[in-house]
Amino acid sequence: MIKPYRLALWLAAFALLFPAAAQRPSAALPAPAFMLQAPEVGPVPAYRPPAAVRDQLPNGLKLVIVPDARFPLVTARLAVRAGSSLLTPAQAGLAQAEAELLTAGTPTLDARQIAYAADSMGGAIAAAADKDFITLRASSLAANADRMFALLADVALRPTFPAAEVALRKANLLQELRLERSEPGFLARVQFDGLLFGDNPYAITAPTEASIAAITRAGLAAYHARVFLPNNDATLVIAGDIGVGTARDLARRYFGDWRFGEPPVPQFPAPPARPGRRIFLVNRPGSAQSTILLGNLGLERNAADYFPFLVANEVLGGSFNSRLVSDVRESKGFAYDIASFNQPLLAGGVWQVETQVRTAVTAPALAAILAQLDRIRQSPVTAPELEAAKNYLAGSFARQLETQAEVADEFLMVEEFGLPRDYLARFVPRVQAVTAAAAQAAAAKHIEPNRELVVVVGDARRIAAGLARYSSAPIALYDDAGRFTGTYPSSGVRRVIQP
């Protein structure tokens, strides 16, 4: 369920705008000597990820058990290879609906009973689809692990997709789509992925009215039969306050008789060639800000230069200290926030820069971003930048393994992407081994300033003219339903609707 209006940490303070000389306060408060300089600190403490036991059931289901007794909780993840990569554009939304409806009914429980059962065991159960996987996430108080696994198996293996629940989900998907179309970030994402991937199934990010209408109970059941196979790259992660033997017994008891089959093989046609930098503009009349989303194809997790690129991206736009933040936010004051990141996929990836800027500075902000892309490719990062970026990546890694859910997600990711079993243990050393030259080489190879795909969501009347010079072809204009409406500059009042 999307929560677009939810402002988590909505008053979050990220500081700094124009640089100003530091001034000492006039008050003559004498400083103790130890305040004059930052203290020396010891070496970074080593992080050892929890030990995991791996196993596989005869039906092919991969099993990862991660004992973690810090909290009286048990957390499970069950993922199968599915998601939008197995869909056609006409089926957009099917994987999402499938995931959401897994918990809508089983032969013995209706949707409300499933929700009550999860609450009653001090837990939760929900599924979500992304581009490569459908993942069921469940947790409970440790004392209720058995009931949690029973429920997990029931919804994963025996969903009934009740007709009334399917009809309601379809009606609400339509309304949620309307809701999402009021979000500039959503409008940008849909256009960006569609244009970047073309006929590749990764192009699919959101349903349309037509694809929602095409969802049927039979189609959901067929999709379930097709992808919910223990040998379809399926992984069960069990983390928490539970013994290895108990966890293995539960997995065997509830998933041992899951029948294997012939898993589908997703096809990934080559994404379209991008001969030059192109701007695509989604018109949002009256928008106080412009959302800029630009980027190109990114790296897979097991790419040879994944870690050098991770470090280069960190220096460019991965943290508050990054060059994009220092320049676009602090020095120029164009944006409240800006970030660059690589999103790895099973067959490829997306590298992108995202920001929201005041409407009046849309074109200068784009120019500033492009200049930083050139710079990271053309000159080596400095030694302090390199060290800070590596420390930040290493520190972030430990910080994102504090909760049991995070631990389970990381171990699941390692299995899903077929990474080495010591991936988590070796993450920090591999980051620390990156050199400035390797980072620059990776940036030069994977960032393409002159061929970037640029999607802007904003008030076209106010920003199109300023942006035009950064596009190698006339800017393509779209409305908020993703329909092509013309170009800028145009040869007249041409209005073309794409089929």
Place this chain on the structure above:
Amino acid sequence: MRTAALLSTIVLALAAALAAQMATVVPQIPFRQFTLPNGLRVILSEDHAVPVVTESLLFNVGGRDEHPGSSGFAHLFEHLMFEGSAHAPKGVFDQKVEGYGGTDNASTHTDYTFYFETAPSNALPILMWLDADRMAYLNVTPENMKNQIAVVEEERRLRVDNQPYGPLLYVALGERAFSNWQNAHPVIGSFADLDRATLAEVKAFFDAYYAPRNAILTIAGDLDLDRTEALVRKYFGWIPNRGAITPVSTAEPPRTRETDVTIRDPHANLPALAIAWQGPPRKSPDFYALALLGQDLFAGESSRLYQSLVKTRQVAIEVEGGLGFPEADFTDYRAPGLFGGFVIYKPNVDPRLVEQLVFREIHEIVANGMPPDELLRVKTKLASDWIRGEQTTLDRAQLLALGELLDGSPAGESEDLRQILNVTSEQIQRAAAAYLTHPRATVLQDEPGAAPAPAAPAKGGARP
């Protein structure tokens, strides 16, 4: 799962057993507490599971402490505190924290402003040095002030004014549901007040509210208690107090008739309803009862209003709310606060029907209370979510600090949880009957579309 009947039998049996153990299932976060001679309250919590530490500084000042004409000052400071100090000039704070592998952030609330850094535990002395320096020597300069006012205004555009339902939830609801300006004005701040702020006013605000006696320092995670206490005394003990706080009154006159207002929302595609009632005093039986009722009505797919509005009547897309909503959570505000709800509904639905359905569930609770299995289920969910919410060093630092701020003890939040787990059905009935009534309600309708030329018309509805 063989049969639903068997399941519910198991559920009931185990839930009953669980309820008895609940207090032991949710352990108290361990802590050491002391106060420095300058009045700074300090809480340390040791846990070596992950080699990470969180240092947080909570200042006892929020939007509610601002004076008329200075709306947004608390939030402005949340930004200024990252602008540099005498020995850690502009940019150094983030450079140091991130350069040692950490992260930092802050947030402004109705009753407090919260700063934190989470970093590998070797960086703790650096975090103390940075926080002590900005507490003692913050650079409150005309340049920083001007820049940060611009950033705060940009943030308001980004997070409130340019978002669907932002003005509804974060400006209009508080303004209508409260009568006293202290409670009613938005935490995010007013453009007019910020634009005319003077340096002297901003400095006076810093001197009054950012002094040691008005702060709570909490450090949680991979630390040694004795060594950390010694370091805290060294880095924070010498900072003198300054300024003086002018207390404000947050008293609210009683509400006697329902307020109904419609506002236009140019960014929304679907209509929405926001409803709020002024809630009970903290630590009263009604407070604990409404905290639990908020979960029962709004939390997740098993909640009463999700089941009623989204599943059974199928009029709504999303339902959210509870005690403290939308500005706060029941764990983090001083009374008076709101008991609020928010429903995004389908375009062809009569807005009055949505309001009626919300009241129908409340009246049902008032008339019949909460059945034992439902009460146990909601408590089990709350207790287990509470455990999930204590997993990170940041979670633990914030809970301990909020307990100290709101309840006078770092154990205060856990004590609140124990009280909530003891709430009875009768207690919920009484609280709902006393607080969640028509005459005490503020109901705002959010209509998609641009506002008409003059200000949005207010439908002045009154019900007995």
